[in-house]
Amino acid sequence: MIDILIIGGGIVGMATALELQSREPKAKILVLEKEAGPATHQSGHNSGVIHAGVYYTPGSLKAKFCREGVQATQSFCAEHAIPMENCGKLIIATNEAEVTRMQALGDRARQNDIVIEDVDQVGLRQMEPNINGLAALYSPTTGITNYQQVTRVMSELFVARGGAIHYGEQVISGCETASHVSVKTNASMFDVGRVFSCAGLHSDKLIRAFSQTPGYQVVPFRGEYFRILNQSENLVKHLIYPVPDPKDPSSVCI
Numbered sequence: 001m002i003d004i005l006i007i008g009g010g011i012v013g014m015a016t017a018l019e020l021q022s023r024e025p026k027a028k029i030l031v032l033e034k035e036a037g038p039a040t041h042q043s044g045h046n047s048g049v050i051h052a053g054v055y056y057t058p059g060s061l062k063a064k065f066c067r068e069g070v071q072a073t074q075s076f077c078a079e080h081a082i083p084m085e086n087c088g089k090l091i092i093a094t095n096e097a098e099v100t101r102m103q104a105l106g107d108r109a110r111q112n113d114i115v116i117e118d119v120d121q122v123g124l125r126q127m128e129p130n131i132n133g134l135a136a137l138y139s140p141t142t143g144i145t146n147y148q149q150v151t152r153v154m155s156e157l158f159v160a161r162g163g164a165i166h167y168g169e170q171v172i173s174g175c176e177t178a179s180h181v182s183v184k185t186n187a188s189m190f191d192v193g194r195v196f197s198c199a200g201l202h203s204d205k206l207i208r209a210f211s212q213t214p215g216y217q218v219v220p221f222r223g224e225y226f227r228i229l230n231q232s233e234n235l236v237k238h239l240i241y242p243v244p245d246p247k248d249p250s251s252v253c254i
């Protein structure tokens with residue numbers, strides 16, 4: 001019998017698989033991923049930013065995990081020769097209201113023990129000649145990497161250490177009994193000890209597939225990426241972010 005079944009081969013599924021494998025080396029662990037390979041959803045289509053954790057409420061788990069996660073991500077990338085760039089990030093205020101909000105954000109970052117520097121208009125011009133703004137916050141520890149590659153390396157490590165991954169196998173439904181969990185897929189049935197659902201934006205559907213009611217609904221919205229043609233690659237040197245607007249949740253950029 002499989003001891004642990006993990007649904008989803010994105011970065012969360014693979015990180016969960018690796019962690020459980022190191023905590024329970026004798027457990028038989030299986031990852032089911034409905035796509036043909038790892039990280040074909042969010043984990044392979046994100047902005048690649050290793051966030052320093054500027055925005056999170058001081059003392060919150062998000063703030064703590066983000067701080068720890070930066071270190072863990074950088075060490076993992078270094079250990080496995082995954083390219084990383086420590087480009088730093090500028091959060092730029094373009095009017096007085098944003099300057100006030102930006103200062104509050106700087107205070108919050110400092111309470112979180114995150115290195116953050118105030119940049120005035122002249123300094124901003126020197127750092128980024130093509131950007132107009134009144135002032136900025138500079139986060140030198142924000143960087144970028146390739147999370148598709150990170151997830152692929154994680155999946156290779158997991159398999160090399162004895163784990164199994166079935167690609168192209170979709171979980172259709174499941175039900176829990178006192179002794180085990182029965183899981184039906186498009187290809188077979190499994191009786192397993194424990195199930196970890198790491199289904200990303202399908203997580204609410206998965207909860208329903210296990211005859212439970214999620215207390216939330218994932219609402220997808222379409223985003224667009226633009227590539228600037230015929231412009232210098234060096235138009236900007238840092239990651240450029242706006243000051244988040246509390247009235248506009250989408251301005252808290254990911």
Ligand SMILES: Cc1cc2nc3c(=O)[nH]c(=O)nc-3n(C[C@H](O)[C@H](O)[C@H](O)COP(=O)(O)OP(=O)(O)OC[C@H]3O[C@@H](n4cnc5c(N)ncnc54)[C@H](O)[C@@H]3O)c2cc1C
Binds near residue numbers: 047048223
């Ligand atoms: C546009 C965008 C930009 C982002 N930028 C950043 C960034 O710069 N930095 C950062 O840290 N984070 C960023 N994020 C967030 C980050 O990408 C996600 O938090 C992370 O990838 C979530 O990983 P996951 O494994 O939970 O989800 P996913 O990568 O979506 O993986 C879930 C997996 O579950 C599988 N699955 C679902 N249902 C089933 C089923 N029934 N059976 C089998 N398999 C199933 C899916 O096929 C999928 O592969 C961004 C997100 C988005 C959308």
